Amino acid sequence: MDLSYFDILAPDLPVVFCGINPSAQAAVSGHNFGSASNRFWPVLHLSGFTPERIAARDDRRLLEFGCGITAAVSRATRS
Template sequence: MLIHGGGFVATRTRALYRRAHTLPDYIGPGMHILLVGLNPSPYSADVGVGFARPGNRFWPAMLAAGLVDHARDPRAALVEHHIGMTDLVKRATARAAELDADEFRCGHERVTSLVRWLRPTVVCFVGLGGWRAAADPRAVAGVQAQSIGSTTVYVMPNPSGLNAHATVDSLADHFRAVKKLVH
């Protein structure tokens, strides 16, 4: 692009910044549950909805647990069910293995700030590996011994189709356990 006039000398310009390939946070006051994914996939970042791939078991498990009425609608989850969504690491990657420990630790600091500010009843980290990298290498799924302020921390397995150990039923059981912590 050339710039002419107004005292400018014609020159080429280029963008110094570009929009991050990520997902927005769906958060707000009055949240009961904050769900924290590991990081968005490129597919999810493209469509603007977390856990959007058809093979991902997140939304089917959320529906089976009775946490939401609509699949793939994070805005409705927040507005109708007081369930917020964010990611531990905001950078989109095809596999969580592409992330490094520093990204998880920095993401944990960001999520901790969100939790201290918005004070949901429960924060649920959806992906045991991310929680282990960010906070506790020996963690097991379930309620954690540490909290964030007065907020209970729950950690569950990753619902990605790449995680062969997690089924819709087992993930729904985790979501039901999170729901019980609120009610």
């Protein structure tokens, strides 16, 4: 399965987060770091990358804040 749709990229982004590969839960939900227990989204806000907390379902909004996401491997795994 091609999971390249998980890439959220645009030219000249100042920040790109690179995960190892999408989780099985992300593949099911269709959103990066989509597990309810994943700490990426709260920490992203707490560290100042976004002015508000956004949810995994709104992952495309990262571009509004000059951030992107990609994965080293585009194949989903359970761990």
